[in-house]
Amino acid sequence: MRKPGDIVVGLCFLAIGIAFTVGSVKLKIGVPTEPQAGFFPFIDGIILIALSALFLFQAWRGRAGDSPAFGRVGGPAIVVLALVLYVATLETLGYVITTAILSAVVLRVMETKPGILVLVSLILPVVSYLLFDRLLGVTLPPGLMAAIF
Amino acid sequence: MRKSFFLTTMLAGLFIGLCSAGALAPTAMAQEFPTKPVTLIIPVGAGGSHDLTARAVTSVASNYLGQPIIIQLKPGGGGAIGSEIVAKSAPDGYTLLFGGMGWSTTYPAVEGRSKGPDDLMAVCRINYSPTIIAARPNLPFKTFKEMLAYAKANPDKLIYGNTGPWGQADLPWKMIGKQTGIKTKNVPYDGGGPALLAVLGGHADMTGGLVTALLPHFKSGKLRALAVLDYKREEKLPDVPTAKEEGVDVVNLMWRSVLAPKGTPRPVIDKLALAFKKMTEDKSVVSMIKQFGDEIQYLGPDEFGKLWREEFEMQKELGKALKK
Amino acid sequence: MGLFENLANGFVVALSASNLFYCALGAILGTAIGVLPGLGPPATIALLLPVTFRMEPVSAVIMLAGIFYGAMYGGSTTSILLNIPGEAASVVTCLDGYKMARNGRAGAALGISAIGSFIAGTLGVLGVSLMAPTLASFALKFGPPEYCCLVFLGLMMAIYLSEESVLKGLMMGALGLLLGTVGLDPVDGIPRFTFGVNRLMDGVDFVVMAMGLFGIAEILCNLEAPENREVFKTSLKGLLPTLEDWRQCWASVLRGSVLGFFIGVLPGGGAIISSFASYALEKRLSKHPERFGKGAIEGVAAPEAANNAASTSSFIPLLTLGIPGNASIAMIFVALMIHGIRPGPLLLQEHPDLFWGVIASMYIGNALLLALNLPLINFWVRMLKVPYQYLAVIVVVVCVIGAYSVNNSAWDIGMMVFFGILGYLLRKFAFPASPFILAMILGPMLEKTLQQSLIASGGDFMTFLNRPISASLLLAAGLLMLTPLAKSLWKKQKG
Incomplete structure (x- = not known):
C-alpha cells in the first residue's frame, strides 16, 4: 500500500541531502591529500541522496514498511508552542514565572483537575528552583524575581 | 516676564548642574567603584587552565577590591559567545572577560569572529605559557636546527600533530613554515591530549604543547623538547633553546588576561588593574598558580594593551598571507 | 607477588576512615547526578x-572517581x-x-543493570x-586509521541494531553524520552550515539532543490522546531479576x-562504542534476535556491563600516560x-600509594554502589506509580x-524542543533514533580521523x-552489514 506520508518524508530527506551537498561544494571539497571543509559533508550528502532515492522508490511501490498513525496532534502542538514561548521569555521573566506557566499548560493538556493544576504549577517551579539553583549550583535566570528580592 | 526669567534661570541652573555632575561622574564613580560584585565571564568550559587560573586569582578578590568577583561560565563558539556578551555589556567595569589568545586575538584577527582589541580593552595580563615544540626521540635529528635541515631535505615527510585549527600548536607551526619555508604534513588533532597520544604512539612525529603537559614525557625520555617559543628560556627546561636563539623569529605565548568592554572609564580600569595586581601577589594565589605548573607574569593595562595590539596586527597579516 | 603486596598497600590507603568516607560521598553524589539529566559528571x-584544593590528593581522586563511576550507575x-x-x-x-519498564519489569531491569555494573x-x-x-601500549597502537575504522564499525553496529529496516537505519545514520558537521570544520576551523549563528559553532550538545529525541519526544507522543496513553504496568512483584x-x-x-574493558582503554568514544558493540554482539549471538528492542534483558545487561567496564x-590512559580519555577524567x-x-609514565614509580590507593578504592566503590543502588530500586519502581501527568511535568521541568x-542559555532549551519535535516525527514514521544520535556523536570523530x-x-x-x-x-x-542481507536471501530461498 502506498502511503503519501512516506513519500513526503523521503522527499524531505532528499532535500536535506541536496542542500548539504550544494553547501559543501560552496565550502570547497578539496582532494584526499588536502581535504577541505566540504570534503566529508559532500560524501555524506551524496550517500543520503542515494539512500533517499532508494527509499522513495520503495515508498512508491508501497514497500516502505509500517508506521504508527498520528493521534490527535492538538496536545503535542500546544505543549510545543508553550515550550517555544518558554524559550523566548525565560531570560526576561525568569525561571520561576515561566516554569509555572509551562507546568500549567502541560498539566492542562493532560486534563488535570484545576485545583491540583494550580497547586502543582505553583510548588514545582519554586521547589525545583531551590533544589537546582540554591543547592546544586545551576544558575537559573532570576528575571523579574530579582527585582522583587 | 518674571515667569520666563525664572524659567530660564532654572533651566540654566539645571544645565550647569548636569554638566558638573557629568564632569564629576567618572572620578566619583572610580572612588565608589565597585559598589556591587563584579562578574568575570569565562568564555570556555569548566576545568581548563583559564577556568582554574581565574578561580585561583579571584578567590581573594574581596580582600583587594572590596567586592567579590563572581565567575560565570559562558562557553561556546571557542570563546566567541562569552566575548560577545562582554563586548555588548555596559562599560562600567562590572562585567569583565577572561581573555585568551585564541578568542581574543587569533579568531578576530584571522577569521573576523569573536571580539578583539577593537571591541575590548585591556585591564591586565595574569600570566602566559609558551608553546614548546616537541618530537619523538627516535627521529634522525636532535635539535631544532637539525629538524629544520631534515625537513628541508625531506619535504612533506614529517608529520606534525597540531591541537586544533589556529590553536597553540597550529598557529606557531604555520608561522615557522612561512619563515623557514619547510613543508610538513600538518595534521589536526582534537586538543593537546590526542595530539600528544599520537606522537607517543608514533602516528605523528612532532607536536607543540605547554610545559605542564609535556614535562613528564620529557623526563621519561618518551619525547624530546626542540624549542621554546618564548623570548626567554623556560625555567623548567634550562637546556632547551628558544626558537629565536636558533634563528627563527617565532614567539607564541598563550596568555590569560582580564579584559573590559571598550569605553570603560580609565579610573575604573586603573582600580581594577591595581586590585588584580594585588590579588596576583597574594601568597595563597601564588602558591596555587605554582601548583598548576605556571607562574604569575602580571602586566598592567598599557603594556599589555600594546602587546595585545601588536600581536593582533601581526596575526591579521599572517591570516591574510596564509589564506591564499 | 609484587602485585598483591601493592594492592594490599592500596587497600590500606583506601580503607582509612577518611578515604572510605570520601569514596562513599563520591559514589552517592555520582548516583544523584547520574539520575538528574543535564548535570553531567564533568560539570x-x-x-x-x-x-579538593584542601584535601589529600588520594582522597580527592577517590572522591572524584567515585562521582564518575557513580554517575555511570x-x-x-x-x-x-x-x-x-x-x-x-546509556x-x-x-x-x-524502557520497554522492560513498560512491561512492568522496571525492577528487573534496574536490578540487572546494578548487579551487571558491579560485576563488570x-x-x-x-x-x-x-x-x-x-x-x-595497546591504546598507543591506535592511530587515526584504526580510530576511523573503529568509529565506522560502531556506526554500522548502530544501524544493524535498528530492527525496523536497514534502509531507514542507514538514512538516519547519514542524516546524523550530516547534522554532525554543523559547526567548525576540524582542519581549517571554518564555520560550516552555521548561518552565522555563533551558538551553532560547537555543534549540538549531546545531553540536549538526547533529552529532546528521547525524553521530550516520548512525552509528546503520550500527549496525543489521554485515553489511549500507555500506562506502566507496575506490579510490585519481581523487584529483582529472577533465576x-x-x-x-x-x-x-x-x-x-x-568487550567494554578493551574498547574503554581507547581515549575518546570508548564507552559509547562499547555499549553499542556489546548490544550488537548479543543480538547477533542470540537465538531470538527478534526479542531485542522489545524488552530483552540481555539488551540491558550487556551494554550496562560494557559501559561500566569501559x-x-x-x-x-590517565594513570599510565597522563592523557585523559574523556571530559570527566580530564577533571x-x-x-x-x-x-x-x-x-x-612516572606516576607508578613516583606515587605508588596514589596509584594503588585509587585502584583499591574502585573495588570498594563498586561494592558501595551496589549496596546503595539495590535498595533504591524499590523507590524508583514506586515512583512509576505516580500518575503520568505529574511524572510528565517533572520530566519536562528536569529536561528544561x-x-x-x-x-x-535558553538557546539549548530551544535546541532540545527542536530535537523533541524531530524525535516525535521520526517515531510517527517509524525511523529509528539511535543510529541518528550515535552518528551525530561519532560523526565528528569519523571526519577528523x-x-x-x-x-x-x-x-x-x-x-x-x-x-x-x-x-x-x-x-x-x-x-x-552482510548478515542482514544474507539472512533475507536465505529466507527468500527457503520461503
Missing part, C-alpha cells in the same frame, strides 16, 4: 574542584524509567530498558590492576565486561595537577533545567587496509 566534578536509571539517557553510553539502555566494574578493576601498562533472567544473561554480562578502564587530571602530581545548565589518516598518508585510501588492526575492524563492519 559536577568541576564544581567540586575548589573543595545512576545514568541508566533515567534511561530505564523515563527513556532519557543521562549520558551517551542510549542503548533505553532501547530495551569489579572485573574491570581487576583488569586494570593486572595489566594497566600493557593496555597502555530465569540470570540464566539468560550471565554470559552477556561477562561478554559485555570484556569507564573503569578509561582510567588507564580528575586537573585535580591531580592542583596537588602538584603530574599523571604520566538540564538543557539550560549546559551553557547557561578520516582526514588525519588521509593527510598523514598523503591521500592514500590503502592506509586503512595496510594496517592489520584497521583492516580487521573494516572486515568486521563488512561482515556485520
Whole structure:
C-alpha cells in the first residue's frame, strides 16, 4: 500500500541531502591529500541522496514498511508552542514565572483537575528552583524575581 | 516676564548642574567603584587552565577590591559567545572577560569572529605559557636546527600533530613554515591530549604543547623538547633553546588576561588593574598558580594593551598571507 | 607477588576512615547526578574542584572517581524509567530498558543493570590492576586509521541494531553524520552550515539532543490522546531479576565486561562504542534476535556491563600516560595537577600509594554502589506509580533545567524542543533514533580521523587496509552489514 506520508518524508530527506551537498561544494571539497571543509559533508550528502532515492522508490511501490498513525496532534502542538514561548521569555521573566506557566499548560493538556493544576504549577517551579539553583549550583535566570528580592 | 526669567534661570541652573555632575561622574564613580560584585565571564568550559587560573586569582578578590568577583561560565563558539556578551555589556567595569589568545586575538584577527582589541580593552595580563615544540626521540635529528635541515631535505615527510585549527600548536607551526619555508604534513588533532597520544604512539612525529603537559614525557625520555617559543628560556627546561636563539623569529605565548568592554572609564580600569595586581601577589594565589605548573607574569593595562595590539596586527597579516 | 603486596598497600590507603568516607560521598553524589539529566559528571566534578584544593590528593581522586563511576550507575536509571539517557553510553539502555519498564519489569531491569555494573566494574578493576601498562601500549597502537575504522564499525553496529529496516537505519545514520558537521570544520576551523549563528559553532550538545529525541519526544507522543496513553504496568512483584533472567544473561554480562574493558582503554568514544558493540554482539549471538528492542534483558545487561567496564578502564590512559580519555577524567587530571602530581609514565614509580590507593578504592566503590543502588530500586519502581501527568511535568521541568545548565542559555532549551519535535516525527514514521544520535556523536570523530589518516598518508585510501588492526575492524563492519542481507536471501530461498 502506498502511503503519501512516506513519500513526503523521503522527499524531505532528499532535500536535506541536496542542500548539504550544494553547501559543501560552496565550502570547497578539496582532494584526499588536502581535504577541505566540504570534503566529508559532500560524501555524506551524496550517500543520503542515494539512500533517499532508494527509499522513495520503495515508498512508491508501497514497500516502505509500517508506521504508527498520528493521534490527535492538538496536545503535542500546544505543549510545543508553550515550550517555544518558554524559550523566548525565560531570560526576561525568569525561571520561576515561566516554569509555572509551562507546568500549567502541560498539566492542562493532560486534563488535570484545576485545583491540583494550580497547586502543582505553583510548588514545582519554586521547589525545583531551590533544589537546582540554591543547592546544586545551576544558575537559573532570576528575571523579574530579582527585582522583587 | 518674571515667569520666563525664572524659567530660564532654572533651566540654566539645571544645565550647569548636569554638566558638573557629568564632569564629576567618572572620578566619583572610580572612588565608589565597585559598589556591587563584579562578574568575570569565562568564555570556555569548566576545568581548563583559564577556568582554574581565574578561580585561583579571584578567590581573594574581596580582600583587594572590596567586592567579590563572581565567575560565570559562558562557553561556546571557542570563546566567541562569552566575548560577545562582554563586548555588548555596559562599560562600567562590572562585567569583565577572561581573555585568551585564541578568542581574543587569533579568531578576530584571522577569521573576523569573536571580539578583539577593537571591541575590548585591556585591564591586565595574569600570566602566559609558551608553546614548546616537541618530537619523538627516535627521529634522525636532535635539535631544532637539525629538524629544520631534515625537513628541508625531506619535504612533506614529517608529520606534525597540531591541537586544533589556529590553536597553540597550529598557529606557531604555520608561522615557522612561512619563515623557514619547510613543508610538513600538518595534521589536526582534537586538543593537546590526542595530539600528544599520537606522537607517543608514533602516528605523528612532532607536536607543540605547554610545559605542564609535556614535562613528564620529557623526563621519561618518551619525547624530546626542540624549542621554546618564548623570548626567554623556560625555567623548567634550562637546556632547551628558544626558537629565536636558533634563528627563527617565532614567539607564541598563550596568555590569560582580564579584559573590559571598550569605553570603560580609565579610573575604573586603573582600580581594577591595581586590585588584580594585588590579588596576583597574594601568597595563597601564588602558591596555587605554582601548583598548576605556571607562574604569575602580571602586566598592567598599557603594556599589555600594546602587546595585545601588536600581536593582533601581526596575526591579521599572517591570516591574510596564509589564506591564499 | 609484587602485585598483591601493592594492592594490599592500596587497600590500606583506601580503607582509612577518611578515604572510605570520601569514596562513599563520591559514589552517592555520582548516583544523584547520574539520575538528574543535564548535570553531567564533568560539570559536577568541576564544581567540586575548589573543595579538593584542601584535601589529600588520594582522597580527592577517590572522591572524584567515585562521582564518575557513580554517575555511570545512576545514568541508566533515567534511561530505564523515563527513556532519557543521562549520558551517551546509556542510549542503548533505553532501547530495551524502557520497554522492560513498560512491561512492568522496571525492577528487573534496574536490578540487572546494578548487579551487571558491579560485576563488570569489579572485573574491570581487576583488569586494570593486572595489566594497566600493557593496555597502555595497546591504546598507543591506535592511530587515526584504526580510530576511523573503529568509529565506522560502531556506526554500522548502530544501524544493524535498528530492527525496523536497514534502509531507514542507514538514512538516519547519514542524516546524523550530516547534522554532525554543523559547526567548525576540524582542519581549517571554518564555520560550516552555521548561518552565522555563533551558538551553532560547537555543534549540538549531546545531553540536549538526547533529552529532546528521547525524553521530550516520548512525552509528546503520550500527549496525543489521554485515553489511549500507555500506562506502566507496575506490579510490585519481581523487584529483582529472577533465576530465569540470570540464566539468560550471565554470559552477556561477562561478554559485555570484556568487550567494554578493551574498547574503554581507547581515549575518546570508548564507552559509547562499547555499549553499542556489546548490544550488537548479543543480538547477533542470540537465538531470538527478534526479542531485542522489545524488552530483552540481555539488551540491558550487556551494554550496562560494557559501559561500566569501559569507564573503569578509561582510567588507564590517565594513570599510565597522563592523557585523559574523556571530559570527566580530564577533571580528575586537573585535580591531580592542583596537588602538584603530574599523571604520566612516572606516576607508578613516583606515587605508588596514589596509584594503588585509587585502584583499591574502585573495588570498594563498586561494592558501595551496589549496596546503595539495590535498595533504591524499590523507590524508583514506586515512583512509576505516580500518575503520568505529574511524572510528565517533572520530566519536562528536569529536561528544561538540564538543557539550560549546559551553557547557561535558553538557546539549548530551544535546541532540545527542536530535537523533541524531530524525535516525535521520526517515531510517527517509524525511523529509528539511535543510529541518528550515535552518528551525530561519532560523526565528528569519523571526519577528523578520516582526514588525519588521509593527510598523514598523503591521500592514500590503502592506509586503512595496510594496517592489520584497521583492516580487521573494516572486515568486521563488512561482515556485520552482510548478515542482514544474507539472512533475507536465505529466507527468500527457503520461503
